[in-house]
Amino acid sequence: MTKVRDSVKREIIVDAPLEKVWDALTKPEHLNRWYTKEANMDFRVGGKGYMNHGWGATSEGMYTEIEAMNRFVLQSFDGNFATITELEEVENGIKVSIEYRAPFINEMDVASKENMLFGTGQFLANLKAVYESGQDNRQHFWQTWIGVTHTSMVGGGTKIVSVIEDSNAAKAGLLAGDIVNELDGEPVLGYESFERLVNNKAINQTVQLKIVRDKEEFALTCEVAAYPVAY
Template identity: 30%
Template sequence: MTTKTRTAITIESTVQAPVAKVWDYWNKPEHITHWAFASDDWHAPKAENDLRTGGKFSTTMAAKDGSFSFEFGGEYTDVKEHKLIEYTMGDGRKVSVLFTTVEDATKVVETFEAEDENPVEMQREGWQTILNNFKKYTESH
């Protein structure tokens, strides 16, 4: 059996908010539904999150016109409050999210394994757009 080596993609953003707020807005379903989508014609109508090692999460991402939706989810493999979240997505790809305090802000660095269907740059742009939505939402609320 051969193990496939996946391309790791890293994105980041510095959010002008303390780490406790950034952590809550990243993880609480009532906030996730306000930022977990890549364009204004999409939304996240439902989110569930059991934030603990072994816990599962799921976010519904859907086109606002009802034409398409999908579940983005997985299982947590490591959770260190205000510092680290690692999880495995439903398709087996791994994701790591680091939270680091930088002066009065929080740097969020997310690394994920690329899938095989779409170009790496397209995946990077999509995930970065969602992270930018997170930053904008967190800083404005």
């Protein structure tokens, strides 16, 4: 019998010394440079960690494993969720991987998993940017949306899972089940592609979406709104 995965992971390679990358992940003043709005950490086995990620999101837990310059685990206080961070020296830098492990991950819908991994990927890319070029890009994250949850389609496009009531997407006539293949002529390759395309638009800008609904293809126009939660 094939074991169902109870974890999801993102990784990136950062061209910086191991010690600097380790500090970036384990010291509050360094975390605040690329990731957290506020971090409070007692970085030792049995110590507590708290992180305010911005946009109304926070996390906290206890450090249960620490292998200096290699690996550490932050586990939720109820023991049901663990964030595993690992560093590996590779030819062109340090490979940083962040894995989320919990029994309920198997039961999460695909859209929620993609959302979680997209956010992690955004911050890991910012780690790379800050430590390779000194550029902090957080001011460009989560600026706009249209008010939908969605999930990648095999072969391209993203499928609308739900439409927020009274959102711009609802006003435009988007429905759950619609598949978005293009935004202003740009191909939508999946979840991340759609999020980035929308986020590159200005607040109150009108965009054109190419939609497939019940095998029929047509266009809808939708106004882009400010993301509902500020940094």
